[in-house]
Amino acid sequence: MNAPTHPDYEVVIGLEVHCQLRTRTKLFTGAPVRFGEPPNQDTSPVCLGLPGALPVLNGYAVELAARAALATGGEVQPDSVFARKNYFYPDLPKGYQISQFEHPLSLGGYVEIDVAGGDGPRRIGLTRIHMEEDAGKSIHDGAVEETHVDLNRSGVPLMEIVSEPEMRSPEEAGAYLRALHEIVRWVGASDADMEKGQFRCDANVSLRPHGATALGTRTELKNLNSFRYIEEAIHAEVKRQAALLDSGGEVVQETWGWDADAGRAFVMRGKENADDYRYFPDPDLIPLTLSEEAIEAIRTALPELPGARRARFEQAYGLPADQVQVLTASRELADFFEAVAEASGAARAAANWVARDVQAALREADRDVAQSAATPQSIGVLIGMVESGRITAKSGRDLLPELLTEGGDPEALVAERGLETVSDAGELERWIDDALAAHPKAVASYADGDKKSLNFLMGQVMRASQGKADPGRVRTLLAERLDAGGAA
Numbered sequence: 001m002n003a004p005t006h007p008d009y010e011v012v013i014g015l016e017v018h019c020q021l022r023t024r025t026k027l028f029t030g031a032p033v034r035f036g037e038p039p040n041q042d043t044s045p046v047c048l049g050l051p052g053a054l055p056v057l058n059g060y061a062v063e064l065a066a067r068a069a070l071a072t073g074g075e076v077q078p079d080s081v082f083a084r085k086n087y088f089y090p091d092l093p094k095g096y097q098i099s100q101f102e103h104p105l106s107l108g109g110y111v112e113i114d115v116a117g118g119d120g121p122r123r124i125g126l127t128r129i130h131m132e133e134d135a136g137k138s139i140h141d142g143a144v145e146e147t148h149v150d151l152n153r154s155g156v157p158l159m160e161i162v163s164e165p166e167m168r169s170p171e172e173a174g175a176y177l178r179a180l181h182e183i184v185r186w187v188g189a190s191d192a193d194m195e196k197g198q199f200r201c202d203a204n205v206s207l208r209p210h211g212a213t214a215l216g217t218r219t220e221l222k223n224l225n226s227f228r229y230i231e232e233a234i235h236a237e238v239k240r241q242a243a244l245l246d247s248g249g250e251v252v253q254e255t256w257g258w259d260a261d262a263g264r265a266f267v268m269r270g271k272e273n274a275d276d277y278r279y280f281p282d283p284d285l286i287p288l289t290l291s292e293e294a295i296e297a298i299r300t301a302l303p304e305l306p307g308a309r310r311a312r313f314e315q316a317y318g319l320p321a322d323q324v325q326v327l328t329a330s331r332e333l334a335d336f337f338e339a340v341a342e343a344s345g346a347a348r349a350a351a352n353w354v355a356r357d358v359q360a361a362l363r364e365a366d367r368d369v370a371q372s373a374a375t376p377q378s379i380g381v382l383i384g385m386v387e388s389g390r391i392t393a394k395s396g397r398d399l400l401p402e403l404l405t406e407g408g409d410p411e412a413l414v415a416e417r418g419l420e421t422v423s424d425a426g427e428l429e430r431w432i433d434d435a436l437a438a439h440p441k442a443v444a445s446y447a448d449g450d451k452k453s454l455n456f457l458m459g460q461v462m463r464a465s466q467g468k469a470d471p472g473r474v475r476t477l478l479a480e481r482l483d484a485g486g487a488a
Helices: 059-071 168-188 226-245 292-300 306-317 321-327 332-344 347-364 376-387 395-405 409-417 425-438 441-449 452-464 472-485
Strands: 009-020 082-086 096-100 111-112 124-133 137-143 144-152 157-162 200-210 219-224 254-259 264-270
Touching: 059 124, 059 168, 096 200, 096 332, 096 425, 111 168, 124 200, 124 219, 168 200, 168 226, 168 306, 168 321, 168 452, 200 226, 219 226, 226 254, 226 395, 254 409, 292 306, 306 332, 321 332, 321 347, 332 347, 332 376, 347 376, 347 395, 376 395, 425 452, 425 472, 441 452, 441 472, 452 472
Parallel strands: 219 254
Antiparallel strands: 009 157, 009 200, 082 096, 096 124, 111 124, 124 157, 137 144, 200 219, 254 264
8 A cells, every 4th residue: 555645645647638539630720730840931821820720620530539548438428519618818819719618529537546565456537538629839038038930830629638636646647647648558549759749738736624525625637748847747736735734724726837957847827717717619620429339440440459369469478567568559560560579480489589789779779669671571581580590699699780770681681691500519509619729727627617718618619600600519519528527
């Protein structure tokens, strides 16, 4: 059982995640969705809120949001409604945001978390998933006391994923966000790149005495975009609210920002309630209707989800949980491993190679598995050659980075470079003779009982053979010679 975050108060946390959907165009217009463009390049009359511009819903964005909803066990609604959420910001040209309120895309669902030191996996309920457009970006130039507005992000499709207030510690909040982040990426709903602002979180935090059922007054921590910062911000807010309550003060419902560099929160504004936004159905958009057949088609097309895949990898391949965690770090890596395992005919060996050697070579090349020049089949063939003894593990590891960055046929490369394992006794004996003659101290040490000398001498033989000698045959022949006193 986790220790309480605070001895006197129960911490209550609900999270609202704004997740950018993986589309090429915006939610209600054909303007492109790109990152890093010069300000105000990716706009249209709809983004700019010009008179007479009419929104047209991006159907693919709806499909992506429905994928995320179904992957988290939500109930996609056959009818949902886009509403106008009215408020003024300089980066919101229309003076309202198109969002969903009373009739969202999906209701219910859950995210399963497992926190170290806890009682095992448990489910955090979801209230809803709804769709909305993003606002623009205000850029504050303190040097000249001006605010510049970049509308490239205005109209970018988002889904807002709202949890129930069921998390009880910053660590649980972090675990929830990591699990949710994995799911939306896994099903292709979002790239969820936090550095690009594609996965942002608002945390609602309140305290109440242990055993109380009524919720305390909450504050909202706004636009957090790092798992570490989210946990740090919630820890700080819990400490602030507890000190305030201990001194006899009252928590005020406010929106706070987080200064990660300074490690402190700051007040942004008083917190609005839903009625402050004056929601009403957008008159330019008809209700969104999804047939049962359309919803089922999206459900059927979902990939095997991460939790189910991990369980299958452990059971079907007999792999340890920590290795499975590495192999399922992304859906692309999990797919790659399974294809390598099939091509090699040796699932456990494939798991070791992919989790260790393939990952290390890709990191060295600053690539991920989706950017590999090698097919899983070619890597499987390479591993199969090592497992069958046709080439040594060293030769295989030497070839691996080239295959991953340049591609190629491992069979052809082995033949072209003469990497086939040498098992001919005559040639092995010549290398052994040379090693014994060059290192008489190691031979004498072995005779005195230091069996580690065998490994040293074996390394000399493998070096002389440039890694092509059959290691098993070398060990057997070398041990026979040493046991006979090193004589030829």
